[in-house]
Amino acid sequence: MSPFSFLVILLAASSFAYMHGKRRAFSLTGSGSGSSRLHSLPGYYGMLTALWCALPALAIFVFWMSCSEWVLTDLAMKTLPASMLNVPVDQANLLVNDLHNLIAGHVAARDINPVLQQAADHYLAMERISYMALAGIMSASALFFSALVYKRIRPRMRARNHVERIIQIALVLCSTIAIITTIGIVLSVLFESIRFFQQVPLTDFLFGLKWSPQMAMRADQAGSSGSFGAIPVLAGTFMISGIALAVAVPVGLLSAIYLSEYASSHVRTWAKPTMEILAGVPTVVYGFFAALVVAPFIRDAGGLFGLDVSSESGLAAGLVMGIMIIPFVSSLSDDVINAVPQTLRDGSYALGATRSETIRKVVIPAALPGIVGGILLAASRAIGETMIVVMAAGLSANLTANPLQAVTTVTVQIVTLLVGDQEFDSPKTLAAFALGLLLFTITLILNVIALYVVRKYREEYE
Amino acid sequence: MQVGKRETTMERVNRGLARRYLQERLFRLFGLGAVILSICLLGLLFVSIGLKGWPAFEQTEILLDINFDQELFAVDNLMGADYGALVKSSMRSLFPEVKGRADKRKLYRLVSSGASYVLRKMVMEDTAIIGSSRKIWLPADDEVDMLLKGHIRRDVPESDRRLSDQQIGWIDQLTEAGLLKKKFNTTFFTAGDSREPELAGIHGAVMGSIYTLTITLLLSFPIGVATAVYLEEFAPRSRWIDLVEVNINNLAAVPSIIFGLLGLAVFLNIFGMPRSAPLVGGLVLTLMTLPTIIIASRAALKSVPPSIREAAFGVGASKLQVVTHHVLPLAMPGMMTGTIIGMAQALGETAPLLMIGMVAFIVDVPTGFTDPSTVLPVQIYLWADSPERAFVERTSAAIMILLAFLISMNAIAVFLRRKFERRW
Numbered sequence: 104m105s106p107f108s109f110l111v112i113l114l115a116a117s118s119f120a121y122m123h124g125k126r127r128a129f130s131l132t133g134s135g136s137g138s139s140r141l142h143s144l145p146g147y148y149g150m151l152t153a154l155w156c157a158l159p160a161l162a163i164f165v166f167w168m169s170c171s172e173w174v175l176t177d178l179a180m181k182t183l184p185a186s187m188l189n190v191p192v193d194q195a196n197l198l199v200n201d202l203h204n205l206i207a208g209h210v211a212a213r214d215i216n217p218v219l220q221q222a223a224d225h226y227l228a229m230e231r232i233s234y235m236a237l238a239g240i241m242s243a244s245a246l247f248f249s250a251l252v253y254k255r256i257r258p259r260m261r262a263r264n265h266v267e268r269i270i271q272i273a274l275v276l277c278s279t280i281a282i283i284t285t286i287g288i289v290l291s292v293l294f295e296s297i298r299f300f301q302q303v304p305l306t307d308f309l310f311g312l313k314w315s316p317q318m319a320m321r322a323d324q325a326g327s328s329g330s331f332g333a334i335p336v337l338a339g340t341f342m343i344s345g346i347a348l349a350v351a352v353p354v355g356l357l358s359a360i361y362l363s364e365y366a367s368s369h370v371r372t373w374a375k376p377t378m379e380i381l382a383g384v385p386t387v388v389y390g391f392f393a394a395l396v397v398a399p400f401i402r403d404a405g406g407l408f409g410l411d412v413s414s415e416s417g418l419a420a421g422l423v424m425g426i427m428i429i430p431f432v433s434s435l436s437d438d439v440i441n442a443v444p445q446t447l448r449d450g451s452y453a454l455g456a457t458r459s460e461t462i463r464k465v466v467i468p469a470a471l472p473g474i475v476g477g478i479l480l481a482a483s484r485a486i487g488e489t490m491i492v493v494m495a496a497g498l499s500a501n502l503t504a505n506p507l508q509a510v511t512t513v514t515v516q517i518v519t520l521l522v523g524d525q526e527f528d529s530p531k532t533l534a535a536f537a538l539g540l541l542l543f544t545i546t547l548i549l550n551v552i553a554l555y556v557v558r559k560y561r562e563e564y565e
Numbered sequence: 566m567q568v569g570k571r572e573t574t575m576e577r578v579n580r581g582l583a584r585r586y587l588q589e590r591l592f593r594l595f596g597l598g599a600v601i602l603s604i605c606l607l608g609l610l611f612v613s614i615g616l617k618g619w620p621a622f623e624q625t626e627i628l629l630d631i632n633f634d635q636e637l638f639a640v641d642n643l644m645g646a647d648y649g650a651l652v653k654s655s656m657r658s659l660f661p662e663v664k665g666r667a668d669k670r671k672l673y674r675l676v677s678s679g680a681s682y683v684l685r686k687m688v689m690e691d692t693a694i695i696g697s698s699r700k701i702w703l704p705a706d707d708e709v710d711m712l713l714k715g716h717i718r719r720d721v722p723e724s725d726r727r728l729s730d731q732q733i734g735w736i737d738q739l740t741e742a743g744l745l746k747k748k749f750n751t752t753f754f755t756a757g758d759s760r761e762p763e764l765a766g767i768h769g770a771v772m773g774s775i776y777t778l779t780i781t782l783l784l785s786f787p788i789g790v791a792t793a794v795y796l797e798e799f800a801p802r803s804r805w806i807d808l809v810e811v812n813i814n815n816l817a818a819v820p821s822i823i824f825g826l827l828g829l830a831v832f833l834n835i836f837g838m839p840r841s842a843p844l845v846g847g848l849v850l851t852l853m854t855l856p857t858i859i860i861a862s863r864a865a866l867k868s869v870p871p872s873i874r875e876a877a878f879g880v881g882a883s884k885l886q887v888v889t890h891h892v893l894p895l896a897m898p899g900m901m902t903g904t905i906i907g908m909a910q911a912l913g914e915t916a917p918l919l920m921i922g923m924v925a926f927i928v929d930v931p932t933g934f935t936d937p938s939t940v941l942p943v944q945i946y947l948w949a950d951s952p953e954r955a956f957v958e959r960t961s962a963a964i965m966i967l968l969a970f971l972i973s974m975n976a977i978a979v980f981l982r983r984k985f986e987r988r989w
Contacts, residue, residue, distance in 0.1 A: 487820020
């Protein structure tokens with residue numbers, strides 16, 4: 104029986120508890136007087152019983168499920184002979200992996216180690232016992248707590264306040280998830296990065312001019328000792344993002360101006376959602392478009408002028424990324440342009456300025472902080488964009504200013520370092536987390552500045 | 566006095582007027598140009614993908630006369646029978662003049678290696694056909710398909726082609742005899758991934774996406790709404806709440822790949838959850854879509870006028886009753902819209918799922934939340950990397966399916982907003 108069916112049973116049990124709690128509340132009022140003698144509506148008594156039936160059992164379930172695999176693996180490993188266990192940590196990890204594969208039944212029949220098979224059988228037997236125990240404890244706690252509440256139901260009992268207190272605690276817990284996520288991101292990235300910087304000095308990483316994360320597999324292998332200088336990777340990232348912004352900012356800003364200042368409402372209701380579709384297209388689609396349509400086109404066009412264009416040029420990735428962030432720039436600019444008070448425009452018209460003069464000399468300067476904030480947000484999005492560059496930009500970290508050559512970006516490197524087989528203590532894998540930390544820091548700084556600027560700007564005209 | 570000679574203000578204005586009007590027109594034209602350019606780019610994107618992907622919905626099949634010879638089937642081992650031999654002997658009987666191992670092998674290559682699975686499935690479903698002879702449409706090899714769709718050109722030298730002149734000759738003979746035909750590609754909708762383009766389908770990826778999004782929806786909608794309700798309706802103004810708000814706004818702008826790193830480091834390495842599982846993918850996408858849902862839900866709650874709350878308080882409702890009985894139902898359309906948009910984002914997301922190993926090559930269609938699986942955008946990424954020409958059109962076709970899902974989700978969101986939006 105799958106442990107998840109316990110949850111279904113628990114749900115059934117708590118609805119049963121709800122019905123009985125409610126019925127008891129009714130029965131206590133006595134016939135004829137209705138529910139007016141009760142402190143709360145009868146449903147709240149039922150709800151309280153149901154909550155006390157479900158919540159403690161649920162907590163036990165979550166705790167049990169998160170620990171059980173750990174404990175069971177440990178118990179199963181203990182059955183192995185000591186000679187197999189006295190090995191270095193990574194081999195022991197391999198053994199644990201083998202065991203888990205056996206338990207899941209992934210290993211082909213011929214290469215099963217009989218001792219390990221025994222351990223796996225032991226694991227499965229223990230697992231069965233553990234599930235039975237879990238079922239017993241859960242039902243005991245559900246029964247005990249719901250019976251306790253059931254017994255204590257009195258007309259004077261402040262059931263509604265209890266229920267509301269519980270729900271409010273749940274709401275607070277939900278709202279802390281955002282904080283926990285941030286802490287989780289920072290800690291997980293930071294922790295692995297610190298391990299990386301123990302092997303590779305921080306200054307080498309931040310100021311090194313060469314990026315080639317391939318490590319020698321054997322000691323006698325020539326050449327690749329691995330060098331982790333982030334400068335070429337960062338340069339590629341900024342170049343591609345720069346190209347993207349060079350496309351997106353003029354086009355996005357001009358279309359926002361046109362749509363908010365010139366276009367008739369009829370045009371606006373059609374053009375705006377159409378442009379927003381661009382924002383809804385998944386990035387993997389843009390990546391495919393860049394790799395299959397734009398990159399060959401640029402290569403052929405370059406060939407006509409006698410230019411040597413790489414088929415993974417930064418230009419192609421940058422242009423397509425620019426298309427992707429056009430709607431981002433235009434909708435953010437649209438917001439801030441609309442927030443400029445009409446009185447400013449009217450004042451300018453009264454002085455005899457034309458529409459375009461009003462826009463260029465009055466509206467844009469007034470909206471500038473907001474527009475800059477929007478551009479910063481767009482930049483942060485371009486820097487963190489992954490799929491377009493993974494599919495259309497290169498892997499080799501060239502330190503170049505030529506957009507026609509292949510360059511790589513931070514996100515591309517993270518993906519190539521972490522996709523596929525990985526060992527968790529080589530600098531190669533850990534470097535991905537160091538890059539992640541770098542990426543997180545850069546985008547965080549951009550976001551904080553942008554959000555601050557936009558918020559300040561909004562307050563100015565409100 | 567020199568009044569007559571000095572230029573009046575009007576004259577100065579008039580002198581510059583032509584230039585200023587020109588600037589005005591140019592500026593306006595630039596604006597219009599920008600709008601048209603972005604819409605054209607969108608059109609280019611859709612048209613190029615549509616043109617590439619459309620042919621993938623048809624697949625070349627070959628009509629073979631299969632003789633289910635009694636002698637080939639052992640009663641106790643129907644699975645293990647040599648179904649490939651059935652196809653081969655049928656091909657031999659079509660072209661009896663082909664002799665020699667090398668030529669025969671070339672001939673056999675015209676039929677997909679998946680043809681034998683089709684036959685096996687037929688036999689397993691109905692053992693009565695053993696001993697009889699049937700005419701059956703079987704999938705042709707992807708190279709044959711490409712030739713018929715015109716992607717393999719006949720005028721290039723033989724060495725540059727994937728098909729030899731001899732093979733093309735056979736294909737032409739078959740086409741003339743009406744034994745090769747393009748038929749609706751059902752495999753594409755019913756199969757999992759495969760190394761052979763003609764056997765590859767999106768069913769596995771679609772199921773993976775459904776499982777992943779189910780987890781995401783089940784977690785992110787309640788948590789997002791609860792957070793929004795707490796922040797809008799219950800939270801006291803305090804430093805802590807400000808911190809939470811700044812945090813949520815920041816999380817909305819954190820690159821998605823960072824969430825992938827979090828998933829890898831926390832869910833996989835610390836909690837030891839299975840790699841490539843929709844469960845983990847759903848958790849990562851939940852964290853990613855939460856800010857979107859929270860921000861949309863808060864906006865929806867803000868738009869409910871305070872008079873509604875005051876009226877409910879006035880008749881003696883408690884704070885929670887006000888929220889659950891009056892504010893939430895009124896804010897629900899806005900929240901649903903935000904959730905659908907968040908789900909659409911999650912459906913199109915690729916990068917974080919690469920980090921948690923959902924890029925593995927998985928043939929089987931997943932049947933649960935912990936089965937190894939992939940999702941539609943990752944499948945697109947995998948196919949886009951494959952060298953075979955036939956995968957290009959399958960990639961485009963998969964993109965068309967993905968876009969169809971996204972557009973219908975967004976259309977539902979727009980519809981909900983139109984239908985239930987209230988101006989107070």
